[in-house]
Structures are given as C-alpha cells and as structure tokens.
Amino acid sequence: MVFFDGEVWTGPQDVPTTLDNLIDDGALSQSGSVWQDEVPAAILGADLRGTRAYVEVGAQEWVLVPLHRPVVESLRAAGAEVASVEFNGGHDYACWRGGIADGLRRLNYTIVTADSSQE
Numbered sequence: 001m002v003f004f005d006g007e008v009w010t011g012p013q014d015v016p017t018t019l020d021n022l023i024d025d026g027a028l029s030q031s032g033s034v035w036q037d038e039v040p041a042a043i044l045g046a047d048l049r050g051t052r053a054y055v056e057v058g059a060q061e062w063v064l065v066p067l068h069r070p071v072v073e074s075l076r077a078a079g080a081e082v083a084s085v086e087f088n089g090g091h092d093y094a095c096w097r098g099g100i101a102d103g104l105r106r107l108n109y110t111i112v113t114a115d116s117s118q119e
Helices: 020-025 038-043 066-076 093-106
Strands: 002-004 007-009 026-029 052-058 081-087
Touching: 002 093, 038 066, 052 066, 052 093, 066 081, 081 093
Parallel strands: 026 052, 052 081
Antiparallel strands: 002 007, 002 026
C-alpha cells in the first residue's frame, strides 16, 4: 500500500503513469507492491530531485525485501531523498500501525490525533 498526495494505491489500477504529484508532497510506502512492473518503470528517467520518500518493508517479507532495495536505490539515483526502513516484522497491520506515524513525521506531516489539543 502506498500513500501520497492524499491518495492510497492498493493495486496496479491506482498507480499513476507519472510521478508528478510525488514531487510536491513526498511519498510513504509500507510493504509496497514493488514487484509490479508499473512501480519501477515509473521511476526510470524521472527527475525526483527535491522529492522526499519514506519506504519501509518488514524483514519477514521474504518476497518484498530483495525487491525494495533496488527500488530505493533507483529513487535515490533519480535524486529523491529516501529514508529506507526494514523493520522486524511481516506483512500486517500491527507492523504498519507504528510505521505510518514514523513515515509521516519523517515527511514533515502534522499528525493530529483524537487526544491532540488544538490551540
């Protein structure tokens, strides 16, 4: 699942053919479906200078881990500032729950919770 610019990508039908919006807002990827050809293909030739990305994958996701590493390197080669995290866990909501907050903080998003006080 990938979040950016207020959108959620859950499958290949959601992946844009260009990364124009990514440059404006950054991207957060948790256990992304980088095995789909559309994801690496969208990075090739892109100018992602000034783009921020937070990419995480669980060390127990034996199919995804080796695929994430080259995608992270491709993002960096395209000029993106990438925080790459391999957490001790698998492909599940319990692991993603903490990671989404970490990723949003890393991308400098403001996190509002039910117990946050507003001034």
